Amino acid sequence: MKMLPLKFYNIAIPLFLVFFGINSCGSSASAKAEQVEISFTEVLSGSHSNITEKKNIVISDQKELEKIFGKINSTRKPGIPIPEINFEEETAVFLNAGELSTGGSTISVTKVLKEKENVVVEIGGRSPKPGDFVTTVITQLFTLVKFKRQELPVVFRTPDQ
Incomplete structure (x- = not known):
């Protein structure tokens, strides 16, 4: 060779x-x-949604928003006022972390991106590390954000995806 x-x-x-x-x-x-960042507004966040399952929901109308707030306010007197969202011009998303047995966690939206075929809502937050001192408390963390309505389906993505 x-x-x-x-x-x-x-x-x-x-x-x-x-x-x-x-x-x-x-x-x-x-x-x-191909990615364009969309500005968003956090409307509300809290530690007790009264929803025990982990969920990410795209809210498309007032009736659906009222249903979620019915659950959030089921143990609150007085309840949290239902925010005003113009569903003809805005999209709202509700993130719920599910039921957690300690404090020290957060859930948030870090970015909203318009891609070729989808609007991507990037989910952030943090969890306590092993050995961290945390309170023992039942929580159901949630956040509600809104952004300008897009004519694309909304998908959720975590940092590891």
Whole structure:
């Protein structure tokens, strides 16, 4: 088997790296170009939703919002006022962490992104680490946010997805 001269490798390897480096930058830049960040407003958050299951809900009308607040206010006297949301112009999403047995956790929306086929709601928050000192309390963390209505389906994504 005939070996190629060292000069060939000195030219071929850098060209190979440059070519694939440019290709990977281009695909990353185009993926970023397809995402547009949408501003959002946190309407309300709290630690007791009275909803024990973990859920992420897209709220599309006033009736659905009232149903959720019926559950939130089922043990509150007086209840939390139902926020005003213009569903013709805005979309609301409700995140619920489910029932937790300690304090020290949070749930939040970190970003809302418009992509080619979806609106992505990125879910954030934190949980206590093993060994952290936390209160022993039953919570059902929740947050409600709204943003300008888009004509795309809404999906939820956590940082590890």
